[in-house]
Amino acid sequence: MPSLDVKIQDAFDEPACERNRSKDPKARKKGCSKPVIPGATAGGCAFDGAKVVLQPITDVAHLVHAPLGCEGNSWDNRGAASSGPMLWRTSFTTDLTELDVVMGHSERKLFKAVREIKEAYAPAAVFVYATCVTAMIGDDIEAVCKRAAEKFTLPVVPVNAPGFVGSKNLGNKLAGEALLDHVIGTVEPADASPYDINILGEFNLSGEFWLVRPLLDRLGIRVRACIPGDARYRDIASSHRARAAMLVCSTALINLARKMEERWQIPFFEGSFYGITATSEALRRIAELLVRNGADAEILDRTDTLIAEEEAIAWKKLEAYRPRLEGKRVLINSGGVKSWSLVHALMEIGMEIVGTSVKKSTVEDKERIKQVLKDEHHMFESIAPRELYAMLSEHEADIMLSGGRTQFTALKAKSPWLDINQERHHPYAGYDGMVELVRQIDLAIHNPVWSEVRELAPWEFNPAAEEQLPSTHTQIETASVAPLKTRRHDAGDFAEC
Amino acid sequence: MVHIHPQTKSAAVNPLKSSQPVGAALAFLGVEGAIPLFHGSQGCTSFALVLCVRHFKETVPLQTTAMDELATVLGGPDHLEEAILNLKKRADPRLIGICTTALTETRSEDFARQIADIKMLRNEELAGTEIVLANTPDFDGALEEGWAKAVTAVIQQITRGGQQARRSKKATMIERITNPGERPGKRKKVAILPGWHLTVADIEHLREMVESFGLKPVILPDVSGSLDGTVPDRWMPTTYGGTSIADIQELGATVQCIGVGEHMRRPAELLEKLTGVPYVLFQSLTGLKNVDRFVSLLSEISGVPAPAKIHRCRAQLQDALLDGHFHFAGKKIAIAAEPDQLYQFATFFVGLGAEIISAVATTGASEILEKVPAEAIQIGDLGDFEDRAGDADLLVTHSHGRQAAERLGIPLLRVGFPVFDRLGSQHKLTVLYRGTRDLIFEAANIFQANQRTPSPETLDALRKRRNAG
Numbered sequence: 004m005p006s007l008d009v010k011i012q013d014a015f016d017e018p019a020c021e022r023n024r025s026k027d028p029k030a031r032k033k034g035c036s037k038p039v040i041p042g043a044t045a046g047g048c049a050f051d052g053a054k055v056v057l058q059p060i061t062d063v064a065h066l067v068h069a070p071l072g073c074e075g076n077s078w079d080n081r082g083a084a085s086s087g088p089m090l091w092r093t094s095f096t097t098d099l100t101e102l103d104v105v106m107g108h109s110e111r112k113l114f115k116a117v118r119e120i121k122e123a124y125a126p127a128a129v130f131v132y133a134t135c136v137t138a139m140i141g142d143d144i145e146a147v148c149k150r151a152a153e154k155f156t157l158p159v160v161p162v163n164a165p166g167f168v169g170s171k172n173l174g175n176k177l178a179g180e181a182l183l184d185h186v187i188g189t190v191e192p193a194d195a196s197p198y199d200i201n202i203l204g205e206f207n208l209s210g211e212f213w214l215v216r217p218l219l220d221r222l223g224i225r226v227r228a229c230i231p232g233d234a235r236y237r238d239i240a241s242s243h244r245a246r247a248a249m250l251v252c253s254t255a256l257i258n259l260a261r262k263m264e265e266r267w268q269i270p271f272f273e274g275s276f277y278g279i280t281a282t283s284e285a286l287r288r289i290a291e292l293l294v295r296n297g298a299d300a301e302i303l304d305r306t307d308t309l310i311a312e313e314e315a316i317a318w319k320k321l322e323a324y325r326p327r328l329e330g331k332r333v334l335i336n337s338g339g340v341k342s343w344s345l346v347h348a349l350m351e352i353g354m355e356i357v358g359t360s361v362k363k364s365t366v367e368d369k370e371r372i373k374q375v376l377k378d379e380h381h382m383f384e385s386i387a388p389r390e391l392y393a394m395l396s397e398h399e400a401d402i403m404l405s406g407g408r409t410q411f412t413a414l415k416a417k418s419p420w421l422d423i424n425q426e427r428h429h430p431y432a433g434y435d436g437m438v439e440l441v442r443q444i445d446l447a448i449h450n451p452v453w454s455e456v457r458e459l460a461p462w463e464f465n466p467a468a469e470e471q472l473p474s475t476h477t478q479i480e481t482a483s484v485a486p487l488k489t490r491r492h493d494a495g496d497f498a499e500c
Numbered sequence: 501m502v503h504i505h506p507q508t509k510s511a512a513v514n515p516l517k518s519s520q521p522v523g524a525a526l527a528f529l530g531v532e533g534a535i536p537l538f539h540g541s542q543g544c545t546s547f548a549l550v551l552c553v554r555h556f557k558e559t560v561p562l563q564t565t566a567m568d569e570l571a572t573v574l575g576g577p578d579h580l581e582e583a584i585l586n587l588k589k590r591a592d593p594r595l596i597g598i599c600t601t602a603l604t605e606t607r608s609e610d611f612a613r614q615i616a617d618i619k620m621l622r623n624e625e626l627a628g629t630e631i632v633l634a635n636t637p638d639f640d641g642a643l644e645e646g647w648a649k650a651v652t653a654v655i656q657q658i659t660r661g662g663q664q665a666r667r668s669k670k671a672t673m674i675e676r677i678t679n680p681g682e683r684p685g686k687r688k689k690v691a692i693l694p695g696w697h698l699t700v701a702d703i704e705h706l707r708e709m710v711e712s713f714g715l716k717p718v719i720l721p722d723v724s725g726s727l728d729g730t731v732p733d734r735w736m737p738t739t740y741g742g743t744s745i746a747d748i749q750e751l752g753a754t755v756q757c758i759g760v761g762e763h764m765r766r767p768a769e770l771l772e773k774l775t776g777v778p779y780v781l782f783q784s785l786t787g788l789k790n791v792d793r794f795v796s797l798l799s800e801i802s803g804v805p806a807p808a809k810i811h812r813c814r815a816q817l818q819d820a821l822l823d824g825h826f827h828f829a830g831k832k833i834a835i836a837a838e839p840d841q842l843y844q845f846a847t848f849f850v851g852l853g854a855e856i857i858s859a860v861a862t863t864g865a866s867e868i869l870e871k872v873p874a875e876a877i878q879i880g881d882l883g884d885f886e887d888r889a890g891d892a893d894l895l896v897t898h899s900h901g902r903q904a905a906e907r908l909g910i911p912l913l914r915v916g917f918p919v920f921d922r923l924g925s926q927h928k929l930t931v932l933y934r935g936t937r938d939l940i941f942e943a944a945n946i947f948q949a950n951q952r953t954p955s956p957e958t959l960d961a962l963r964k965r966r967n968a969g
Binding site: 039040041042043044045046047048049050051066069070071072073074075076077078079080092093094095096097098099100101103104112113115116117118119120135136139140166167168169170171388389392393407408410411412415417456 | 509510511512513514515517518519520521522537540541542543544545546547548549550551553554557558559563564565566567568569571572579580582583584585586587590601602603606607637638639640642731732735737881883900903920
């Protein structure tokens with residue numbers, strides 16, 4: 004078993020990552036996580052990232068080996084949906100006390116915790132997460148997991164991504180490594196077929212993968228494993244027998260996709276189910292890869308027919324929104340969705356994109372966005388809350404699409420806002436999902452509250468007050484022209500998948 | 501006599517606790533122009549931030565020293581210094597409240613010494629910013645302890661001791677002579693140290709009541725200014741309300757300190773030691789008798805009888821007790837909470853004729869647990885809670901109790917922190933006459949909404965006996 008350091012180096016050296024390929028070897032060795040700046044950092048740690056990726060596996064008990072903070076402050080906060088087992092929503096932690104830490108009881112406590120969980124919940128497997136404190140005091144979770152697995156005849160999987168080793172993104176990748184080392188390939192399926200695929204990096208938020216699955220069903224394509232959304236342990240353990248894979252959130256699990264291709268010859272492509280063209284393209288690529296790997300070529304025609312039907316329906320539904328949304332300005336501020344595909348669909352119905360983050364977009368995507376946006380200044384890596392507030396309170400956009408982290412920046416600026424990240428309550432994937440997204444944008448922009456909350460109180464409307472207003476604006480403008488460098492630093496983290 | 505059962509499991513199931521640094525951060529958020537700074541890895545802050553934002557539905561300033569692997573091995577003073585200087589440069593806060601975490605406390609460095617060094621070496625750069633340290637490892641205590649430690653640290657490090665307080669009185673006298681029209685020193689000041697479990701609405705209501713006696717309350721921490729869900733007219737990188745640093749410095753000029761919740765005893769004691777201001781502790785301000793005591797105290801301090809408005813509130817509560825008690829009598833209640841909140845709600849329900857069939861507390865250290873009107877208290881988690889609450893008519897805990905409520909099919913009254921799946925938790929009154937009245941209505945309405953309609957089968961005694969046999 005390679006050490007954690009080796010794993011981290013390995014995660015940074017990702018030949019399938021375009022951005023990584025464009026670096027010289029020296030820069031590549033430094034890895035892709037930006038340095039964290041004390042007092043000016045947002046975003047989660049590696050443990051957070053690892054748990055985000057693995058927790059949606061529904062029949063597994065996720066046991067966090069840590070003092071209370073790591074799990075106690077963060078459980079039950081994501082909107083992945085399960086079609087069956089609910090065990091994943093139960094929170095397990097060793098809740099280490101001072102005594103455990105000082106007396107060195109923690110490894111024993113972990114072992115006993117696995118036994119308690121096995122006896123009370125009979126999970127398909129237990130995933131054990133290392134954290135800062137348990138890594139620092141030298142707990143050997145791999146050894147404990149190995150022993151527990153033997154003793155309790157149960158898969159016990161160590162996830163070695165303590166918070167301090169790096170960012171959330173690194174944690175995503177280390178989670179993929181844990182699956183490769185301990186889970187994938189441990190079960191041989193009895194029913195492998197040439198129409199089996201894996202979907203990697205799909206989280207089934209608000210159940211949105213269920214908008215896509217029926218399309219695949221209609222084509223006779225079986226999802227062997229969707230990792231991690233609504234996954235069962237056995238699905239993942241036997242996912243090495245799929246014939247093709249689609250990588251949805253590339254920054255999270257690209258290492259997993261590439262290594263599955265190397266080890267088990269499962270070809271993969273990067274795609275997205277956000278947007279109409281993106282969904283069609285994804286279906287086509289899935290069919291193509293399957294045909295290349297032994298499926299009957301007739302599936303290609305069937306796919307095209309399905310796409311034509313579904314696209315026609317979706318565009319027709321979207322057209323209904325054109326009169327209400329034409330000319331409205333959208334600011335997209337999220338790394339979680341492939342912004343290109345969204346940009347395309349929204350522009351198609353006449354909306355204007357006044358800005359989009361490209362933090363997680365590929366080089367190719369950026370090129371495409373650049374072409375349609377005309378003004379490439381509308382692309383940004385990330386944006387500081389202060390600057391964002393200024394933009395929105397000046398009404399430079401009619402709506403912002405982003406994640407919960409910037410929700411209240413938008414609302415305090417009295418600007419319409421829609422959640423397109425992990426806590427959202429509506430499914431946006433596939434054709435119907437795109438229609439739902441546009442419907443939600445329409446509802447948000449045209450809500451009657453906006454005219455009410457922006458109005459001054461009647462007694463505030465006097466010449467004196469009007470004179471004061473410009474001075475507040477100057478203040479905001481001064482703030483927003485802070486040097487680019489510092490702006491980058493305190494930018495929020497929009498890295499959600 | 502309450503039996504307190506310590507936790508014996510190895511795996512905590514569905515934690516009840518939020519960790520100690522979160523409690524400290526909440527307290528720092530009640531100081532004007534503050535930024536809490538977690539000394540730990542970036543995840544410690546990120547989790548706490550998301551939790552606070554989900555609860556308050558507000559932008560919450562919270563920062564991290566971003567300890568990485570190297571700093572964890574070699575020690576964190578450089579990260580601490582850099583974070584403090586960065587915050588000062590970017591946001592110029594009046595207060596940086598440092599909350600240590602399990603990560604940095606396991607290394608157990610001398611943080612107080614490090615901060616003293618930073619203050620000394622960066623004296624000029626840091627002018628105008630107070631830096632306060634609370635030692636709050638996640639592996640000990642919970643919200644209550646964290647909150648109390650932060651308030652204690654704020655008083656310890658900012659409040660001027662006895663002599664200075666007297667000098668400031670002198671300053672008031674001079675001011676009174678030079679500005680005879682203003683007469684600012686006329687109103688007697690009262691220090692109020694609320695526990696973490698008081699909501700924004702509670703604090704606003706407390707303030708109004710104290711003011712109605714012609715007294716001037718100085719409330720520390722005061723989340724009613726900073727986390728009360730208003731819309732400021734410009735971008736604020738720090739808290740935009742709360743207790744001012746000047747008021748904290750001048751706490752010694754108050755005539756009486758009132759603590760709310762057993763966990764506020766330590767900060768109240770410290771204030772007394774430091775400035776000679778005597779304290780009175782209210783373990784709960786919910787329930788008629790407790791509020792009567794509070795009103796009498798204010799009356800005594802001010803020399804003014806309770807205003808008519810308060811009489812009216814009391815009469816309304818009496819009426820609510822009369823109307824409500826039917827619904828509470830004999831009801832079985834299960835509560836999981838921090839010790840002081842457990843006491844507050846357990847006494848409330850028992851006071852209306854209900855029975856506490858299951859009580860779970862986050863930690864066992866608080867003396868208030870001895871006074872909780874229940875047979876036994878389990879120190880534990882929501883897993884323990886769910887196991888013991890099957891026969892209850894009502895569950896009382898924070899939003900994480902929702903899974904248990906669903907599985908058991910028992911309604912849930914959401915109280916405490918975090919409440920992320922209901923709006924307006926900070927505007928819910930839980931103290932004084934009016935808060936007690938509102939709680940009676942809220943709980944009684946839940947009971948009424950979940951009443952079982954009678955049917956011949958359920959009432960047939962013979963049939964029941966047959967089935968039992």
